[in-house]
Amino acid sequence: MRLAETVTFGGSGLDRAAHLRGDADRLAELARTGRILPVWRGKPLCLPDEGLGWVAAGSPVLAKAGPLVFLGLDEGRAVFAADISDWPPEAGAEGVEQGFLDTTQQRHPALDPEFCFAELRAVMTGLSPREAELAATAKAVLHWHRSHGFCSACGAASDMAEGGWQRRCPACAASHFPRTDPVVIMLVTRGNSVLLGRNAVWPEGMFSLLAGFVEPGETIEAAVRREVQEEAGVRIGAVRYLASQPWPFPASLMLGCAAEALSAKITLDPAELEDACWLSREEMVTVMAGRHPRIRPARPGAIAHFLIANWLADRLD
Incomplete structure (x- = not known):
């Protein structure tokens, strides 16, 4: 496996067993002995510091669940996801969007109190590669059903x-x-420096690599050049693909690319970015170590963090 495939939510080799999807009787049989991941309003059931929380068919947690989604076979055992978003938590325990990241947790009365529904971005670095792929798949597909x-x-x-x-x-x-929406995210470099930007709605100090949706009729390379030009006014030359990451927030596929800048002057589009800057490799080391006075490191587990860390280590492949 290439290093590029080790990004969080990357392929873990899950057997998705697509040949079973059309056999409703067989899936019903597998569900009786399989494992089911409950998901409440996009939050998977978790055991903090231990991974995902699974239940069996017939669990009272599934009382308000919709039809099961078949995720595949994990070491030969069937795994499913269930949307229980219609379950109303106890008064005062409703999920509240808290800025960029929802840090609330919800606990179901039918489960031991250590189980909780948690925002996937808050727990993703504690999941195994297999759990991360299963959780990302479950969140994305169940969201698609709720919105379509x-x-x-x-x-x-x-x-x-x-x-x-x-x-x-x-x-x-x-x-x-x-649906999966392709998004380019760019490691834009010029000499020994990398281009970072921030959106006005992000937490204070948060900067990341520039990113944007691929438009219809557009190649990945063209999208990289257009997005960087539109957002920061920087012209781009050579572009090469590096790595991809499923990003189920709600349904994107991040396409990580390296891009060589042909110009250095930054001209911001204020509708896209609040700020952007060039940082030297030495400055980025300080950022990633959490010691920069103004800029916080990209979120661990996100492809931006993955690309920057491997650029600093000179091991992008």
Whole structure:
């Protein structure tokens, strides 16, 4: 495996067993002995410091669950995800969006108190590669079902099918599939320096690599050049692909690229960035060590952190 594939949420070799998705009877049989990951409003069930929290079929936690989504076979055992977003937590325990990161945790009365529903970004670095892939898949697919309950062709309510990997319209017979939106994220360098930017809504001191959605009819390389030019006014020459990361917030695929800057002057688009700057390799070492007076390091587990750390170590491949 290339180093580039070790990024958080990267491929863990999960057997997704797509050949089983169309066999509803077999999936029902597997669910009776498999493991099920409950997800509440995008938050997977967790055992802090131990990983994901799993339940068995028939658990009272699943009383308000929607249809199960088949995630695949983990070491031969079937694993599923269940959306329990209709479960109402006790008064005062509702999930509250707290700025950039929701730090609240919810506990279900049917489970031991050490179990909790937690924001995936807050626990992702404590998950094994397999758990991270399962959690990312579950969060993304379940969000798609909650936000795409009606046929985009005729407007009728659609039904989950193929183990959760399709929605079918009973009115016009159209089939719909989970969405993944490609996003380029760029390690833009010029000599010994790297380009960082920050969005106005981010926490104080948070900077990261520039990123943006790939537009229809656009190549990855063209998207890199356009986004950097639009956001920071910096012209880009050579572009090469480095690594990718599923990013289920809610449904992106981050395409990490190295880009060589042809100009250094920064001209901000204030609608995109509040600030941007060039930092030398030596300054970035200080940032990543948490000792910079103004700039905080990128979030561990995110591809921005992965790309910067490996650039500093001179081991991007």
